[in-house]
Amino acid sequence: MLHRILPYRTSLAILVLFLLYPLVDHNAGHVNAAADAAVFALLALGLNIVVGFAGLLDLGYAAFFAIGSYAYAFAASPFYGLHLPFWPMLLIAAIIAGVFGLLLGAPTLRLRGDYLAIVTLGFGEIVPTVFLNLPRYTGGTNGIVGIDQPVLLGYHFGFNPVPYFYTLLVIIVLSVIAILRLRDSRLGRAWLAIREDEIAAASMGINLTVTKLLAFSFGAFFSGFGGALYVAKLGIVSPDQFNFTVSFTVLAMVVLGGMGNVLGVIAGAGILYEFQSLFLADLTQWTHALGQAWSLPALRVVDFVNFKFLLYGLGLVFLMLLRPAGIFPERRIRAIVTEGRGEIIPEAAPVAGDSPAADVSPPGES
């Protein structure tokens, strides 16, 4: 399937490079960062279905990540005394997340654009808060510790990042193939149609509710994969791993990579994750070294890791201003993000019913 986007040989070469990476780089911290980046790549793949394919802005994606993570943590930790095997649970956690995608998506689908964004943001806040506030059932602030780590054919993964990296690589490749197949299916084309023009899509006979619900659900499904793998690798889960910054980071990855472009968002995830976990730390060290060498005390105390969200935020602003379709734009998405309609304020799309957009009640009208 990959040859549709990248030449077949190029994809294979990139894959081989990734396969060789842990053999070349013996720094466990780097491989660990790469494995975490791969988790985020899975999340970005899932969010891309919602935002990139269906054009629904989901600002609470971390909620599904949390649900997938807790699903595995409940099933395989001393907390409930359950120790179900990892591999089936991986799929089940993803399915549970997908079901919650349906449940949480259902009430929001009548909303469009901004309102959907705000409601998903609300859900994104509610879900970790619920996990936080029910300590009897979820471990509360402390979360759940001692989560079982995967075992494959008698090989214990433990805390060694290398097997996780390979597992994630396999899952990402399978996911990419599945997502590309999905995109070209009837459902996928319906998503793209909704993204481009909801009204036109509806009048072509696409069932908006079902199609959007499935986008939410499939998006959530992949975050369930990511969640189960993430907490199995970490061995611990707690509510603070799923705050708004996670949703924001994944969204930034999708936007950076190019909404709608499957391989682009993986690249976006890789770039952004390595940027925050390795580059900023290294940059800080270099700066400190420079400060030492030039005896400039100011340079020795700078910590660029603290600038992370400033850089993300400004990056997002400049990206939107200068290259709104991302680094690797999907051909089809350009139209919706870059082409203005040559007006100061976009004209309202006529809606079913009779409310012209200009009828927004002015400030002060009461």
Add this chain to the structure above:
Amino acid sequence: MILFAQQLVNGLSLGAIYAVIALGYTMVYGIIELINFAHGDVYTAGSFVALAALTLLGATGHMAAAGVAFALIVAGLAAMLAMGATGVVIERFAYRPLRGRQRLAPLLTAIGVSFSLENLLQLWMGPSPVPFPQLVPNPFFALGPISIGQMQLVVIFSSLVMMVALHFFVQRTKLGKAMRATAQDWMAAEIMGIDINKTIALTFFVGSVLAGAAGVITGLYYGTIWFINGFRAGLIAFTAAVLGGIGNTTGAALGGFVIGFIEVMTAQYIGFQWAEVMIFSVLILVLIFRPTGLLGQQLPERT
């Protein structure tokens, strides 16, 4: 019952702050239909600027009343003007260039601005909550069985003054009329000779000035400020704006008070840690069953 009445008073002062923040959201949404995510952070930045100004002036609670009043006026004006300017700058550089674009782009930009502001505040005053000088003495008055703090009265009174002033500005002045006209039909407004860009900038200015003022009041009321406050407060205030009917200033004020009550009552009868869950549940229910809010009109849908 006494407890309930007491919590009503507390909800009133909390709601007053939400209401003032909600005004900024609703004004901006009314005129350019953008959820200005950065608005909550502008509010927090207001308290930071006020704190910096008070520190510069060396204000403490031990000063004479006149000194305190002077310091508060200077710091309040500094915060309000600085935030007004911030709002105008944000609009000019982050939102205006995207005005003709589809929905997603400006919304993402707004989130980007919000995160940048939060990070800047964190770099400025550090990652922990910062104490805010307690300049206004806070004796409690007995109102029958209920007690009400002087600071609560200050919060409620100053918020009401701002709401009335805003109402007057929007309804009775020429600039307010221009804002209403632009919100109603920008193209017709432009044909009538209204400078759309200036009017939108003015809307951001006024909204941000209010947010700055709310930030100062919050600092005085709670005695601590924290760089992250704006995210939560902004989200809640936005909920208030939606609850009241977005685009409608009276609705925003009403929504602010309702949300304030919901928060204190949840804290009283269910548990404070569930307040946010309650508020967002209300938001979701309102959007599903009455997307126009309590006082709003039929909303246009744009994708």
